[in-house]
Amino acid sequence: MKLSKKSEYGLRALLELTLAYGTATLQRHDIAARQHIPVEFLEQILLALKRAGLLASRRGMKGGYTLIKSPEEITLGQVIRILDGPLAPISCVSKTAYQKCRDCPYANKPQCPVQHAMGPVRDAIAGILDHYTLADFTSGHHHN
Amino acid sequence: MKLSKKSEYGLRALLELTLAYGTATLQRHDIAARQHIPVEFLEQILLALKRAGLLASRRGMKGGYTLIKSPEEITLGQVIRILDGPLAPISCVSKTAYQKCRDCPYANKPQCPVQHAMGPVRDAIAGILDHYTLADFTSGHHHN
DNA sequence: GAATTCTTGACTAACTCAGTCGGAATTAGA
DNA sequence: TCTAATTCCGACTGAGTTAGTCAAGAATTC
Numbered sequence A, B: 001m002k003l004s005k006k007s008e009y010g011l012r013a014l015l016e017l018t019l020a021y022g023t024a025t026l027q028r029h030d031i032a033a034r035q036h037i038p039v040e041f042l043e044q045i046l047l048a049l050k051r052a053g054l055l056a057s058r059r060g061m062k063g064g065y066t067l068i069k070s071p072e073e074i075t076l077g078q079v080i081r082i083l084d085g086p087l088a089p090i091s092c093v094s095k096t097a098y099q100k101c102r103d104c105p106y107a108n109k110p111q112c113p114v115q116h117a118m119g120p121v122r123d124a125i126a127g128i129l130d131h132y133t134l135a136d137f138t139s140g141h142h143h144n
Numbered sequence C: 001g002a003a004t005t006c007t008t009g010a011c012t013a014a015c016t017c018a019g020t021c022g023g024a025a026t027t028a029g030a
Numbered sequence D: 001t002c003t004a005a006t007t008c009c010g011a012c013t014g015a016g017t018t019a020g021t022c023a024a025g026a027a028t029t030c
Helices: A005-019 A028-035 A039-051 A076-084 A113-129 A134-138 B005-019 B028-035 B039-051 B076-084 B113-129 B134-138
Strands: A055-058 A064-067 B055-058 B064-067
Touching: A005 A028, A005 A039, A005 A064, A005 A076, A005 A134, A005 B113, A028 A039, A028 A064, A039 A055, A039 A076, A076 A113, A113 B005, A113 B113, A113 B134, A134 B113, B005 B028, B005 B039, B005 B064, B005 B076, B005 B134, B028 B039, B028 B064, B039 B055, B039 B076, B076 B113
Parallel strands: none
Antiparallel strands: A055 A064, B055 B064
16 A cells, blocks of 8 residues: 655656746756655656656756656656556556456456455545646645 | 555455354364465464454364454454555555655645645545445355 | 364565666767 | 766665465363
């Protein structure tokens, strides 16, 4: 039931990139310093977000990262799925990464009690996180 | 965001114990066989649930485990907290195990964006799991 | 006292998490 | 063209967690 550091750092990094959206590109060390994230670890995260199509980057002097989509289009659910995998507490109730549970005596049967309990949990989590955008995430936030 | 095998097995074991509630005591190997759980691993789980006050046990021949409280009084939230720890996705929004996040630039400040997003998630999860009892969990279930 | 069952504690192999490191590729500016 | 700055990529690591396994001890019944 836990959010990894990777996702937490990823969200905080995207917060900075959202604040800079349209006006500036940010470098690893800028983000790392503002959010107190180890720079080499942050790098991995930014690369993953880039591969997933959320960020663009430039190398060399004056390089850095920028958001490639508008903050209203990116949800926390997307980000967490990229960095941490599926939101569902158990894969037999996942919608984005469903997997039949093997060795469960109720697998396949219509009334698996675990699914019955965890389905609504996954829907509640996804219902919040898939409607919460980076714009929402940043609103109310002012630097220093 | 994931439920451990420990919790999953624990819930499935409690399902069997709920079905037997008031009529029989179950032994490790009964539960293990019905739910396809490795018996030595199940043992740890049952012991933890016993220490937490949900189960009673007897040793020796004709021994076994029984539910000590009625199924309406035990929620999935309680069980998962015993076996997996807090439900909150991040400890700074936990109500049962709050911890200030260190090294977060927003720690203490009233408007931490991560808390703002994850607070409702933790409330949604707890809202479901703390109202879902073993009685609900078992309803609609009939053996074979 | 023998068989059965829970109890306790230690042990382990595999995996994940949270980084760290070294070097290669790209770009800007001198 | 040279150099400094920056991203990119892969490998590596130490600590901790997960999912068990195992052996020996204590209680209970027959």
